[in-house]
Amino acid sequence: MDFIVKGMSCASCQAHVEKAVSSIDGVSSCTVSLLTNSMKVEGNVSSNVIIEAVSKAGYSAYVQGSKEEIKVDDSKNLKMKLMVSILLLFLLMYISMGHTMFHLPVPSFMNNVLILAILQMLLTICIMILNQKFFINGIKGILNHSMNMDTLVSLGSFSSFIYSLYLVFKMCTLDTMDAMSILHGLYFESASMILVLISVGKLLEERSKGKTTNAIQSLMNLKPKTAIKKINNEEVIVDIDQIQIGDIFICKPGSQIPVDGIVTGGNSAVDESSLTGESLPVDKETGSKVYAATLNQTGYIECQATRVGKDTTLSQIIQMVQDASASKAPIAKVADKVSSVFVPIVIGLALLTLFGWLFAGRSFGFSLERAICVLVISCPCSLGLATPVAIMVGNGMGAKNGILFKNSTALEQT
Numbered sequence: 001m002d003f004i005v006k007g008m009s010c011a012s013c014q015a016h017v018e019k020a021v022s023s024i025d026g027v028s029s030c031t032v033s034l035l036t037n038s039m040k041v042e043g044n045v046s047s048n049v050i051i052e053a054v055s056k057a058g059y060s061a062y063v064q065g066s067k068e069e070i071k072v073d074d075s076k077n078l079k080m081k082l083m084v085s086i087l088l089l090f091l092l093m094y095i096s097m098g099h100t101m102f103h104l105p106v107p108s109f110m111n112n113v114l115i116l117a118i119l120q121m122l123l124t125i126c127i128m129i130l131n132q133k134f135f136i137n138g139i140k141g142i143l144n145h146s147m148n149m150d151t152l153v154s155l156g157s158f159s160s161f162i163y164s165l166y167l168v169f170k171m172c173t174l175d176t177m178d179a180m181s182i183l184h185g186l187y188f189e190s191a192s193m194i195l196v197l198i199s200v201g202k203l204l205e206e207r208s209k210g211k212t213t214n215a216i217q218s219l220m221n222l223k224p225k226t227a228i229k230k231i232n233n234e235e236v237i238v239d240i241d242q243i244q245i246g247d248i249f250i251c252k253p254g255s256q257i258p259v260d261g262i263v264t265g266g267n268s269a270v271d272e273s274s275l276t277g278e279s280l281p282v283d284k285e286t287g288s289k290v291y292a293a294t295l296n297q298t299g300y301i302e303c304q305a306t307r308v309g310k311d312t313t314l315s316q317i318i319q320m321v322q323d324a325s326a327s328k329a330p331i332a333k334v335a336d337k338v339s340s341v342f343v344p345i346v347i348g349l350a351l352l353t354l355f356g357w358l359f360a361g362r363s364f365g366f367s368l369e370r371a372i373c374v375l376v377i378s379c380p381c382s383l384g385l386a387t388p389v390a391i392m393v394g395n396g397m398g399a400k401n402g403i404l405f406k407n408s409t410a411l412e413q414t
Contacts, residue, residue: 001047003039005032007059009137009202010149012343020057021050036392038064058144078203081130085196088130089189092123096189113179117168120188124161131195147343153198155347156375160191163368185365190372218400220318222274222293227258230302247305251296260307263288268299275313277402320404331412346378 008014014034021030026045033039039061041050047063054061095116098104110116128135138154141147164186171179229238230248243249243259251257257270269281272294281297284290290303292312309315350371357367391408398405405411 001041002064003061012148016146058140124188127192152375156372157191157194160187164188224256224258257290259305260312261303261305266301268301269297271295350374
């Protein structure tokens, strides 16, 4: 069974979903692809049980091709939210660094230490609301014992915000000079910058995913959408799905052959390069086999459908490429093992950094800044994406050049 999984943001999420589904009685194997957000499950178990297990793990799953899958849209407003976030971040940086450090001009009503601090806080809250998905996924990860990249990002941003909020309250009790010295120690811009930079990375990641799946999409685009069916000696243009085994269909010069079949009348030359790579056209006469998505060049032929839908040669090639892309190479399994324990280790290192600097006699602000750097910079996404991207590109390029890999293990060995 094939599923679409929503809510995964890093390799730790992928490993947690695999673990949750693999633990179900009756599941013999489970493979999750972070690159395509897909999951392939083999075993004697109903789809509802699998979907429920994924839901309990903190994610959502849908049977591939179902109505629920079509309704889900991951990044419809991602670009718009990012643009607004960047605009707000620019204003925040202008106030927090441009004015405070470089004395750039601001409206007269802002020439007050507390007003500057509160404006920074409000702009940060707006950016955090726009990027609330990080916090929602991060909290879900903690509650479901499946900490992920969003956990690191949300902890880093939230820690900066809470510490800065504490400093704002402290500023209210001090005179102007002392409050001004604390103003330089606020970390509101850090809390916002973390979210915006990671959002830029997410957008670039989505674009990369789209590019790597172009090879399979180009194969899918070879499928004809309509066919000329012979009904009561009349030519009727029908949707490709209406062609059944045994139907007679017609191919005119310059048209694509819609499904696999056998020639029952006429003769022609057919360009089969889209399937075989052979540039020379192949002569077809009564009794010859023809294949979907190949191009009829010169003559008029009538054919009887022998394989339709997912049974055609082209569909089987597409399925083989998809299966190979979704399968895991041995090296990818090593990356999964590392990434599954990566986030807890990073959080531990961040805490060690915090208390280490405090023990060394540095201020809490200095120590917190170093701990946040550890949280944010330690991004495990590449562990979960680099290998699947290489596998997807390898399989796609192989398919374009007439080389089919049965699975990713074969690709890695090659």
